[in-house]
Amino acid sequence: MVPGQAREKSAGYDVDSGIQALWKQFSDAPEQVLRDRLVLHYAPLVKYVAGRVGTGLPTHVDVGDLVQSGIFGLVDAIEKFEPARGLRFETYAMQRIRGAILDDLRSQDWVPRVVRSRAREAERALERLGARLHRTPTDAELAAELDITLDELRDLYGQLQLTSVVALEDLVAAGKESGSLVDTLPDDDAIDPVAVLVDQDNRRQLADAISQLTERDRIVVSLYYFESLTLAEIGKVLGVTESRVSQLHTRAVMRLRAKLVEQTGV
The missing domain is CATH 1.10.1740.10 (RNA polymerase sigma factor, region 2, helix turn helix motif)
Structure with a gap:
């Protein structure tokens, strides 16, 4: 040495x-x-x-x-x-x-009310299409459902990024008091079997929802949440702009929410 x-x-x-x-x-x-x-x-x-x-x-x-x-x-x-x-x-x-x-x-409630309203409208459209088509809708199909053009839909994704500041564990923990899986880890000396089963089921549902995303959406989710790459770094991997990756991330989060709602009925 x-x-x-x-x-x-x-x-x-x-x-x-x-x-x-x-x-x-x-x-x-x-x-x-x-x-x-x-x-x-x-x-x-x-x-x-x-x-x-x-x-x-x-x-x-x-x-x-x-x-x-x-x-x-x-x-x-x-x-x-x-x-x-x-x-x-x-x-x-x-x-x-x-x-x-x-x-x-x-x-701070820094997301405009109209943006929140459009986010809910888009998510409901995703749920309707998913139930009707029995698969993840394409952007073109979602745009037609919303009665807007494809360019307008992509612009909407850009606006909706304001509402998608969410960690993947927030999707799993929806409706719970804690928004973090780390906060819900049981003590080693006091394992709750029911909590373990619920957590496993949540993870299974999330994995199933991710598997139904398009290949590009799966890549974005994997690189962002599991490989800890920034949007700019993901853009270099995919050969697109950071702005486009932000749109893809927003779309993936929306589709995951719609899938989880469809699975849980919540």
Whole structure:
């Protein structure tokens, strides 16, 4: 091992051991000064999540505001994290940060009423067509159902991206008190068999709904939610613009909602 690599490895070890010691101190005595040091250490997570959520949002939504909301989620994660449960803090915190940002966006009611109305109309049209055709409708069929042109439909997708700031687990957890699957994980010493079966059924329904999407929609969902690519990165993979990927993402989310409503009857 060359000297430079040895120094880097040693530095990484020092950081890891230092943060573990800090967590131990905070667990023993949750003082604000220790919490603030943890917040400072994990602050890059907030910037990362805010950047992901901000991708595709209107230009008037300031990423700095998203970061500020995310800090509250990070603080909440630090105060509620239980290392004994065996979860990685980063995974837990990113869910909390994202949830805080989305809650703040929703509380501002920044989506125009007419856009919300058009979103509901489009989703109902998808449900009607899906029930009638017994398959996922094409864009052309949806446009005909809505009595608009294909270009107008794609413009509608662009507007509806305002309503599709949603994590995939939000679709699974629709109607529940918690919007995050991480928040509903049972304690290792108190497993609820019924909750496990319900969760498995939810995941099965979601997987079935995803399988009925078009190939391109499946790719977008997979790359965005499971591979954590940004819309711009997905655009490079598919050879289309970021704006077009945003439309595809919105369409996929709408179709997933329609499929899940059809399956659950809710």
